[in-house]
Amino acid sequence: MGLFSIGNMIIRSLFNKPATLMYPVIPRVYEEKTRGHINVDIEACVLCGICSKKCPTHAILVDRKKKEWSIARMQCIQCNCCVEYCPVNCLSMANTYTSPSTEKITDAYAKAAPEPAAKPVPEAAAPVMDAAVDVEPTV
């Protein structure tokens, strides 16, 4: 039975440092595993679309014609599902959050337009067909 049993705690916290961080002056240190936001290495991406199919909130959109990979940042729930299913490991989970915003951001990443020697895998079928069409009139 006490009348001021929290006294010790209060006196200690009076002389100790605050339990909270002086954010943003002192930046928050995130854990290694923190699920912050999805990063994509677009040049390694083969635009297979598995991430888009597996995304529970349909936040990821893969446009093969435009060779574009886009993610609706506000729709993403950072569940790590796409990272687990990506066959070429071009997706990764960064441990920092995206900056706050008043608008619903969609980040789009397009593959580089000029096609050097390294051709993306799904595109392999299409040029062949085009070539076949081109070849036909000449024959």
Place this chain on the structure above:
Amino acid sequence: MGKRTIIPFGPQHPVLPEPIHLDLVMEDEVVVEAIPSIGFIHRGLEKLVEIKEFTEYVYVAERICGICSFMHGMGYCQSVEHGMNLTIPRRAEYLRTIWAELSRVHSHLLWLGLLADGFGFESLFMHSWRLREKILDIFEATTGGRVIFSVCKIGGVRRDVSNETLQSIIKTLVDMEAEVKELTDVFINDYTVKSRTVGVGVMSLQEAHDLGAVGPMGRASGLVQDMRLLGYAAYDDLDFAPIVETAGDSYARTVVRIREIFQSIDLIKQAVAKIPDGEVSVPVKDVPRAECFERLEQPRGEVIYYTKGIGTKFLERVRVRTPTFANIPPLLHCLKGCDLADVPILILTIDPCISCTER
């Protein structure tokens, strides 16, 4: 006998983090009857199972509640796994147990803070939540999320935790234990706290049984009921006994939850000592074809998960009976005859989670 008046309580009220509405029929300062109405936060999550694949629905199940999110995901996964006769690796079961018990510690610390806030003891509220923060940090380090973990999946867990990390968790908990003891002693011994809780909202054992009280609400009245005794996950390997008090008042409910914090810490220590090495998940190649019931002990009491598979990727039905829903009739019983000033404390002592109740 005074004139009867009706005071609407909620859905927006400083003591309620979530919306529930009560019509309090008053005679002077005394509550004669309380008429509840829910339906302010219904989201139709059970219906979503028809358009989400059974593996994806874990993410929805986790979002039923923000406090016991892990145990909702775990309940759903266990129910589907049992329906599919899927045996998950033992390490995954242990990890699930550890996360579930950590969830219990964080939920009870959160509740203690809310209770302190309910009777206006702001310092106590702040200190409870300061300690809870350490548990959230453990969650972030092990799962990547502070509230929604997304680690449970059908067939096991998505992330392994190294044995060194588990040892560091134990160290954090041992360091924390003394501080939690100091904090909870205030709830148990302080004169001002006791004046608000002792003898308020008394419910006898028979009433608790008849009204179907679950969790700490029932155990505070002497009802020996703890779903962990069923031995799901790794609980069959762990040594514990349900914590029971007999007084049945708000003070007894506080004491039950406080003792459960220390019990959970002990269970985590046992689990870390016994955790085997090995895989943490098995591949799922089949689809659910059976219906299955699963009962789990959440911080608020017993939750029942029912899933019905029909041999497709989509389950036909998921039904969740949450502890707060079961505890509303006991609450209404406790409210009868109490003072108006005690209503907020009584509502808090069932640890209401309205998001769970309405889904």
